[in-house]
Amino acid sequence: MANNNILEVENLNVHFHTDEGIVRALNGVDFKVERGEAVGIVGESGCGKSVTSTSVMRLLPGVGEIAAGTIKYYDKNKKQHDIINLKADGEHMRSIRGPEMSMIFQEPMTAFSPVHTIGNQIMEKLLYHEDIDKDEARRKALELLKKVGISKPEQRIDEYPFQYSGGMRQRAMIAMGLACEPQLLIADEPTTALDVTIQAQVLKLIKKMQADYNLSLILITHDLGVIAHMVDYVNVMYLGRVVESGPVEEIFDNPAHPYTQDLLKSIPRMTGNEGKLASIEGAVPDAYSLPKGCPFHTRCRKKIGEVCERAYPERQEISADHYVNCYLHQDLGDK
């Protein structure tokens, strides 16, 4: 069987050891990315979407620990790499981080070094990974800046991040992400800090680059509008778990998890809303003491009863490639 996946994440558990106790940021995250596919991870703040991406990149901060699970990455030659068992700062991981998978961050002002020029920062990555000299690296960096639509790249390449506007910084970030031609691009809230018209420009750029470089994309965002138009497959996260996943049309047309359903009904629409917005009662529970059973039962409108508090529901396929973890979709038998 030909495996066309580029990334497979299974049962990923990540804990943060803090002074106040252990924060269980991820409690068994499963998802996969097919080669050339755009996959979205959507959820509210604190659901673990960024932790997921930093775990895949092995860029977790010191207090974070991958407690269980597997992350398998298949490189350009379809060779399998067991990301979890690699040393985060080891030679092997470094050869993957950059030429194989690369990341663009939410806040480009803090992701770039303020004391190096944009050009030098892109060149640094090229010089580290590729066997080329400085002139060649500069030529490549220039080409990248041109490619992402930076005007006057010959002048801009020698400028510092503070001289760029927000939209341009994000473009430069994409250029840096694309240097060394990665297979998988992880974009963590790439447009959250931007205005709508600039957001539209940057999103269209990411789409174009995805096609030009035949990239696989993981897009992490809280914005359902962005998800609807940018990805093929959606993973909805709540409190460190993927609670529902499916092809984008399926998720928006036939959401199966009460959380997804409520989330979709709670957003104000440009086309106007009928009546009141649905809101999800209460707030996301404290990550130090997660509720037992289904983590959403404390806010769920459709809670069945005790059964939801007992154990976490199994993943159920309800239509082609559409999975949900909810007792509403399970045959509860005698219970």
Add this chain to the structure above:
Amino acid sequence: MAKLAENEILKVDGLKKYFPITKGFFNKHVGDVKAVNDISFTLNKGETMGLVGESGCGKTTASRSILRAIDPTEGEVLFRRKNGNVVDLAELDYKKLKDVRSEIQMIFQDPFSSLNPRMSVLDIIAEPLVVQGWSKQKYKERVEELLDLVGLDKKYMTRYPHAFSGGQRQRIGIARALALEPELVVADEPVSALDVSVQAQILNLLDDLKERMDLTLLMVAHDLSVIRYVCDKVAVMYLGKLVEVAETEELYTNPKHPYTASLLTAVPEADPHMEWLGENLKGEVPDPSAEIKGCNFASRCPYAKDICENKEPELVDIGGGHWVSCHRKDEIELMGVKLK
């Protein structure tokens, strides 16, 4: 002094706020950042108006100048007080201003930094009442009432802000703003720091309060769908100027200014079946200190002609309370939001 019509509560006329740019040892004045550059609009009693625009367009500066949180450079801000008197907020001295302030309140963006962490909920909400000289017993009752109004249990009164989530804190901020039954409430990005599910709670609450208290609300926001949900009327701002003002439904379905149209079509709607045009504006907002001779949107406008670069358009009424500032408003066909 211009007069206010019967039902009007606020009239902003020719409001400007320039921030000087200085240079060198002697702080020589070399130019101005024209954050708010000649804006005018009126707000009727009980109406909710949205002020929308991208970052740096001057929407926050405009709202603060109206409140006199900062002193405007020029212009009039007429406000009808509870007792019926009309005052010009822009020229009142501080003593008189203090008196008027109880009738204008503000809801802030960030529920984390806008509440004092060392004050209990009771103290926070009661602060405006204490300033106005309410007795302890009286204000405690009022705070209970207010907590009930914004959907918080009164047993939380003795707790401190850290014990609350973002949405709950925003409720506390709203309760504080409503404590003195203000005539006018200015909300600066009241939901932009909140998650969608919590955002919906606060938007519903604002909508509710609007009906129940006959609130007049000026809401500053960058999110067009949020504005659409709450506001009766919308003013679109670009680089310190109003480019279009209209009733919400009219503005969204029948925009007349190219900037409004591109804002509307830039937002990806959460529906994969709907077409998303996305990118349709080139470049970025120009420097607000630059001298611009013509229309300040001309540098990015896909419809710009010679006249747009040379002559400044005026905000004119094209009927039905729809105001547009564009030379080519009658010639171009623009697309708004299609209704399902």
